[in-house]
Amino acid sequence: MNCICKAETQMEKQFAQADVDLHLIDELLAQYSKETGNLITVLQKAQDIYGYLPLSVLQYIADEMGVKRTQVYGVATFYTQFRLTAMGKYIILLCEGTACHVNGSERIATALEEELKVNMGETTEDGLFTLSDAACLGCCSLAPVMMINGQAYGPLTPDKACSIIREIYAHEKLLEEGGVTA
Amino acid sequence: MIIRIGIGSCGIAAGALPVWEAVQEEIADRGMSVELEQTGCIGMCHHEPLLDVIYEDGRSYTFGHVTPEMAREIVQAENPASLEKYLVSSPEKRNSFLDKQLRVALRNCGIIDPESIEDYIKEGGYQALEKIIKENDPEGLIEEIKISGLRGRGGAGFPTWFKWNATRQEKNPDKYVVCNADEGDPGAFMDRSVLEGDPHSLLEGMAIAGYAIGAHTGIIYARAEYPLAVKRAEIAIQQARQKNYLGKNIMGSDFSFDIVIKQGAGAFVCGEETALIASLEGERGMPRLKPPFPSQRGYWQKPTNINNVETFANVPWIIKEGGKAFAAMGTEDSKGTKVFALAGKIKYGGLVEVPMGISLREIIFDVGGGIKDDKQFKAVQLGGPSGGCIPASLMDTPVDYKSINETGAIMGSGGMIVMDETTCMVDLARYFLNFTQKESCGKCVQCRIGTKRMLEILERICRGEGQEGDIELLETLGHQIIDGSLCGLGQSAPNPVLTTIRYFREEYEAHIYDRKCPAHQCKELIKYRIDPDLCKSCGLCAKKCPVDCISGEKKQPYIIDDSKCIKCGSCLEACPTKWSAVVVE
Numbered sequence: 001m002n003c004i005c006k007a008e009t010q011m012e013k014q015f016a017q018a019d020v021d022l023h024l025i026d027e028l029l030a031q032y033s034k035e036t037g038n039l040i041t042v043l044q045k046a047q048d049i050y051g052y053l054p055l056s057v058l059q060y061i062a063d064e065m066g067v068k069r070t071q072v073y074g075v076a077t078f079y080t081q082f083r084l085t086a087m088g089k090y091i092i093l094l095c096e097g098t099a100c101h102v103n104g105s106e107r108i109a110t111a112l113e114e115e116l117k118v119n120m121g122e123t124t125e126d127g128l129f130t131l132s133d134a135a136c137l138g139c140c141s142l143a144p145v146m147m148i149n150g151q152a153y154g155p156l157t158p159d160k161a162c163s164i165i166r167e168i169y170a171h172e173k174l175l176e177e178g179g180v181t182a
Numbered sequence: 183m184i185i186r187i188g189i190g191s192c193g194i195a196a197g198a199l200p201v202w203e204a205v206q207e208e209i210a211d212r213g214m215s216v217e218l219e220q221t222g223c224i225g226m227c228h229h230e231p232l233l234d235v236i237y238e239d240g241r242s243y244t245f246g247h248v249t250p251e252m253a254r255e256i257v258q259a260e261n262p263a264s265l266e267k268y269l270v271s272s273p274e275k276r277n278s279f280l281d282k283q284l285r286v287a288l289r290n291c292g293i294i295d296p297e298s299i300e301d302y303i304k305e306g307g308y309q310a311l312e313k314i315i316k317e318n319d320p321e322g323l324i325e326e327i328k329i330s331g332l333r334g335r336g337g338a339g340f341p342t343w344f345k346w347n348a349t350r351q352e353k354n355p356d357k358y359v360v361c362n363a364d365e366g367d368p369g370a371f372m373d374r375s376v377l378e379g380d381p382h383s384l385l386e387g388m389a390i391a392g393y394a395i396g397a398h399t400g401i402i403y404a405r406a407e408y409p410l411a412v413k414r415a416e417i418a419i420q421q422a423r424q425k426n427y428l429g430k431n432i433m434g435s436d437f438s439f440d441i442v443i444k445q446g447a448g449a450f451v452c453g454e455e456t457a458l459i460a461s462l463e464g465e466r467g468m469p470r471l472k473p474p475f476p477s478q479r480g481y482w483q484k485p486t487n488i489n490n491v492e493t494f495a496n497v498p499w500i501i502k503e504g505g506k507a508f509a510a511m512g513t514e515d516s517k518g519t520k521v522f523a524l525a526g527k528i529k530y531g532g533l534v535e536v537p538m539g540i541s542l543r544e545i546i547f548d549v550g551g552g553i554k555d556d557k558q559f560k561a562v563q564l565g566g567p568s569g570g571c572i573p574a575s576l577m578d579t580p581v582d583y584k585s586i587n588e589t590g591a592i593m594g595s596g597g598m599i600v601m602d603e604t605t606c607m608v609d610l611a612r613y614f615l616n617f618t619q620k621e622s623c624g625k626c627v628q629c630r631i632g633t634k635r636m637l638e639i640l641e642r643i644c645r646g647e648g649q650e651g652d653i654e655l656l657e658t659l660g661h662q663i664i665d666g667s668l669c670g671l672g673q674s675a676p677n678p679v680l681t682t683i684r685y686f687r688e689e690y691e692a693h694i695y696d697r698k699c700p701a702h703q704c705k706e707l708i709k710y711r712i713d714p715d716l717c718k719s720c721g722l723c724a725k726k727c728p729v730d731c732i733s734g735e736k737k738q739p740y741i742i743d744d745s746k747c748i749k750c751g752s753c754l755e756a757c758p759t760k761w762s763a764v765v766v767e
Contacts (some may be wrong), residue, residue: 037482039464040447044406068190071465078466078623079447081406098563098599099525101613107750111728114748134407134451135610135617136368141227141532142524152195158728158750 022060024049039075043082052083080135088123088130092166093147097136103155105144109133111158112146115165128172129165158176185209185215185257186234188292190223190378191410192371196230197249204250205233208257216257222379224292225533229270235262244277246270258555279530282549283509287335287372287495288535291379291550296414297488299421301578302382308427310501311386314393315435323394324350327497329505331517336362336453336490337568337594338670339516339583345487348477349395352485357397359388360481360488362458363404363411366450367566368617370597373491375533377404377411379497381418385441387494389428390501392439395487400441403458406448415443450621454669455488457623468623469669490595492521512538516582526563526599527554536581543577546600557602561685565594567614567621568674570681571607590681592674606703607686608693612640614678618671628666632659633675640679644704648694655685681750702766705749709767712753714739716763723753723764739763 028045032038042061047053053076062072076082092110109120114129116124123130137147137152145154146161153164187202198430202220209216214547225553226232229246233253236242245268246258256262263272271277285291294301302308314323316642328343349357361384365373404412419441422428444462450465451457455476461467462481480486486501496518500508509517516538522545525531529551536545542562546552553559561571570591572579581587586593601610620634636659639652660676667673683690692698699707712723712732724732724740731747734740742753757764 015502035464037462037464040461041464044445044447074466075464079449081448096368097525098566098597098613098615100533102526102599102601102605102610102622104751107748107752110748111750114729135366135448136370136407137195138374138407139192139227139369140369140371140523141192141230142195143525145195147195154195157726158748158752159726162728 020050020054020057022056025057025060029061029064036065036067038089039065039067039072040079043072043076047082052086055084086123086127089128089172090148091130091132092165093132093134093137094120095137095139095143095145095147096133097138097143099140100136100144103143107145107158107160108146108156111162112165115162128169184219184234184236184433185216186219186221186236187402188223188230188232188234191231191374191408192223192227193230195411196227200250201231201233201248201253201416204253205257208254212257213259218386219295220297221293221508222291222296223375223533225283225288225375225535226270226277227532228252228528228530232270237263238295241273243269243273246477254339279532279534279549279551282540282544284519284537285535286499286508286511287376287383287492287521288381288533291375291501291533293378296379296381297417299425300381302380305434306502307382307498308386308425310498311389311393311427311461312389312433314390314501315437315766318351320394320396323390323501326505327394327500330500330508331505331512332496332500332508333516333583334494335492335496335520335595337565337592339593342489342493345477345489345637346394348475349397349485349487352478354485356398356484357395358481358484358488359392359395359397359400360458360462360476361388361400361402361494362453362455362488362490363408364446364452364458365404365405365408365491365595366621367568367595367597368524369525369599370566370595372523372533372596374405374408374411375521377408377490378406381411381415382422383495383498384415384491385418386423387497388441389432389439389498391487391489391494393437395485397487398438398440400439401462401481402441402443403462404443404445405450406445412443412445419443429720446486449623450617450671451623451671454671457669458488459486466623468625469671471668474659492596498576513580515584520581520593520596522596522598524598524600527557527602527605528552528600529554537666538582539580541580542572545581545598546577550600553600553602557604560601560603560605562609563591563599563601563678564597565677567593567618568670568677569594569597570677571601571610571685572681573685590677590684591720592677599735604701606644606699606701607682607689608617608640608643608699609701609703611679611682612637612644615640615675618675622675626667626669626672628663629668629672631676632663632666634673635659636663636676636679643693644699645706646697646704648690650694652694653687653690656680657683662685676736708749709744710742710747710749710751711755711765711767712740712742713743713763713765716761718763720761720762722756722758726739726752726756728752 062069142154217396233245233248278346333339350398360506449467452461454469457467457469476486521535619637622629624630731743754764
């Protein structure tokens with residue numbers, strides 16, 4: 001039982017610890033847990049429910065499906081779709097496809113990092129924005145393009161990208177203030 | 183009158199949904215007897231959102247860059263065909279983008295409603311399936327595919343009939359047909375377009391393959407980033423089941439076949455057959471040694487035939503029109519047509535299907551309209567991260583498997599990225615290697631560590647810290663990775679580097695020896711400066727600068743603060759060309 005390599009303790013540090021209701025996925029597990037081949041499907045659906053995959057959920061899935069925890073962790077870290085930390089309210093997916101690259105997506109990335117004061121893959125301190133890249137969003141004729149919560153914006157310039165962020169930010173601030181007065 | 187709006191991912195991204203709503207509202211408000219239909223992607227991505235007006239006599243007018251206001255104007259117009267300023271294609275003046283195309287795999291895309299099985303049947307859908315079930319001759323069917331000369335459209339170009347036959351020969355009665363719809367090549371969206379625009383052609387192709395090899399289950403392994411494609415494929419499966427084109431005893435015969443969708447979770451390596459199977463089984467997508475081939479031991483160790491979406495989409499056409507008709511298109515060793523996703527510095531980007539054997543020049547200049555802003559054409563990249571760059575001097579290379587391979591590139595799945603004089607080839611090689619290095623599954627040492635080392639060298643060169651011998655080192659490493667990797671990812675990862683060295687060696691040398699980036703792309707090697715003699719102090723550059731590093735006053739030349747500059751080039755674009763005061767050096 002005693003884990004000498006302390007791998008599990010190390011793992012725990014990597015994950016955002018959050019108290020989540022594990023029973024939200026009971027129905028899902030009842031449907032899919034019989035076959036280990038469904039592991040990826042289970043992780044995908046669990047992520048739809050929680051927004052990301054907290055460590056406690058991974059452990060719960062491993063136990064319920066009768067799969068080793070290392071295997072669940074291995075799969076969850078292998079695929080880019082799975083997120084192990086909570087995301088911001090607005091998820092910015094900057095397309096890194098070839099068409100976007102030759103049309104200057106790197107300049108957009110630098111400008112966005114500068115504007116949000118985060119690096120690619122990080123979330124702003126206020127939890128509002130997560131800046132992330134995507135292999136290809138498939139709207140190459142709009143290159144360079146980014147997608148914010150499912151809405152595509154393009155063709156971008158560094159200046160245009162920043163003003164879109166500022167608009168959303170201003171909108172959020174208004175909401176916040178509106179909330180206070182109400 | 184029918185109004186048809188292209189609602190694919192690219193159309194939606196360009197704003198097709200508000201157009202749809204506007205048209206719907208307008209029709210309802212005016213009580214018009216107009217049929218409103220949705221369709222997939224016709225391929226003219228550069229004109230999205232697209233709206234077609236089809237008259238009773240079959241005349242079809244296509245409008246491009248449609249906004250909700252324009253859409254209302256079109257609906258209200260007495261005679262929409264007269265609104266010439268919005269037209270992009272009409273019977274009188276067909277768009278040149280479509281002229282050299284020959285559509286087989288994309289025959290229905292952008293024409294039928296992908297969510298209506300009736301539309302597909304009206305275009306002759308499921309007749310091929312009916313035919314082969316009636317004929318009851320699976321071997322003859324495989325022979326027909328052999329006559330057609332169809333080769334896998336996913337990249338490697340393996341003869342389709344051979345795979346089918348090998349799987350058919352296996353004794354195990356539990357067999358699978360798998361469709362690889364994990365289109366991971368950045369900049370390619372051919373498969374998505376078929377799934378979104380004509381999902382039934384894929385289902386029919388898979389069912390025919392199932393009949394040929396004796397399988398009863400089909401699995402579509404779809405890319406997670408394609409939610410709309412998955413949704414449309416699901417609807418199509420439901421409809422096909424209701425009409426008994428899928429399910430038990432199809433059309434009253436003793437052939438049963440059903441299809442399920444499994445979603446990938448984002449890993450480029452899962453395009454490789456054995457990695458894809460591992461992923462289907464819920465594991466990390468890591469390739470294994472072949473043999474045994476998937477046709478012998480695949481999904482859950484059962485004989486499995488894997489083809490990609492475009493390959494399957496060709497199958498119903500071949501069965502209906504005959505293998506000979508398909509073989510009549512293309513060249514000696516490459517039959518039929520190929521779909522390409524044309525993007526990059528091209529005037530008219532989008533999805534094109536052309537007969538094999540057509541030259542690259544014809545695709546880029548005649549179909550794609552040439553280079554954006556009439557800049558100098560430099561190279562075209564084929565095959566994504568596994569492919570290579572073909573320089574402008576080889577533009578008359580015909581598009582067939584053999585000729586493309588001879589250039590060092592590969593046909594690939596169909597990504598075709600056009601580059602102009604402002605693209606840095608070293609930076610492009612670095613970009614692709616960064617991608618493959620991240621996507622390497624880590625199993626083979628050469629691929630895992632070799633790509634990392636190559637990337638570090640390329641990054642160094644782009645930073646202006648290249649050393650003598652770097653080019654040779656890249657070549658050596660590249661060949662070692664090709665020799666020492668198990669799967670296609672590693673075996674092809676060095677291609678973008680090796681081909682750019684082969685054709686653009688002088689660009690590497692300029693970076694290493696002169697510390698210069700001839701295309702002015704590598705940030706560390708360039709500097710933006712405002713020429714005080716040319717600056718008219720208009721302040722446009724300062725306004726556009728995203729980091730506010732340009733300062734100045736009226737009648738005084740503006741100055742860029744190098745310590746804050748992120749070298750994004752916004753000032754260069756902002757400065758009016760008649761003054762051109764911002765210079766890059």
